[in-house]
Amino acid sequence: MKVEELKYDEKGLIPAIVQDAATKEVLTLAYMNKESLEKSLQTGETWFYSRSRQELWHKGATSGNTQQIVEIKYDCDQDALVVCVKPNGPACHNGTNSCFVESVYQNKEAIESNVSDYQILANLEKIIEERDINRPEDTYTTYLFEKGVDKILKKVGEEAAEVIIAAKNRDVEELKWEASDLIYHLFVLLREQKLPFSDILKVLEARHEEKQGK
Known part of the structure; x- marks a missing residue:
């Protein structure tokens, strides 16, 4: 599968679920475009596209909390990614390992x-x-x-x-x-x-x- 063969939305973006490769915990949900995905593949670290700033951003560029990519998988519809990483520190800007901390429901x-x-x-x-x-x-x-x-x-x-x-x-x-x-x-x-x-x-x-x- 080539980068350009994935199915991006009308804005050229594809959702990327970032998961800890060791614990399988979901760390965050971000978005990639073709350029950020290509940079991720080239560098071996996660790059995303900021919808609010409308620019590429390298995870951990300022915080040091980079994410080493272990594997990138795509779903059966080819319109979503799972990025398995080895995190070098917290994934969330709040300082938590994951952006998903609070629960709506627990069994x-x-x-x-x-x-x-x-x-x-x-x-x-x-x-x-x-x-x-x-x-x-x-x-x-x-x-x-x-x-x-x-x-x-x-x-x-x-x-x-x-x-x-x-x-x-x-x-x-x-x-x-x-x-x-x-x-x-x-x-x-x-x-x-x-x-x-x-x-x-x-x-x-x-x-x-x-x-x-x-």
Whole structure:
């Protein structure tokens, strides 16, 4: 399929759904024209067309939050794209990983029965992100953000110590709970530091690839 063979609308645009290649989370919806799509293919990073400014824009040109393209797919009607990327930081200008944060509807039972092991972590990161942005009252996560980094660091240290004690005592049930608490507080710390979990995965992936090459 050539760029010019895709079906653009009357303004020469085609919708591009940007998706995290690792987590499969939908990051944003943008638009491309032939020129921005060609630039995306040439550079390996996302370029879009701004309908408000009526000009091309390179994602991350000013923020540094570029998106490395893994794959671009088109639908059966050839009039929409899915751009799978490795994001180098938040996709949204509000500082969130995804532009799609708030829900109109949630079927919690269906969500809970259809989450992969990694998706549980992605959901946790999203909930913590929402707590940081909205700061709802009477939630523990809001309390941690309001207290600041010193309190969060203290909790990470406490939970790490509890993990060590549980493991030393060979108490598997206690270890499960303490490890879960440690992961939660670590995610809060990552959010406070504005460090996406996907960046941690990139480091792990790079280490894996390095070992595979030896």
